Amino acid sequence: MYLNEPRQARSIAPLPDSRRWLRVSEVASYLGLSQHHIYRMHRRGQLPSFKLPGLGVRIDRKALDAKIESFKEARARASETTWPV
16 A cells, blocks of 8 residues: 555444444444543443453443443433423
């Protein structure tokens, strides 16, 4: 590859439903966040994840989907709240 050649965009295939453990790059594209942000969330304990020696971080997709659903429900409940004027 030469320096002046345009780089081709990578297309990421949709994740198969049968896969439970996801890589950081897959979760980043799944959530629309950067890999750096996913690693930071892992270190802070904000993701259902663990580190495999020599293989990197893996995130539990089922637990991640459940966590996303709970955030959506909480946001919906908060938007239904009426505040006194």
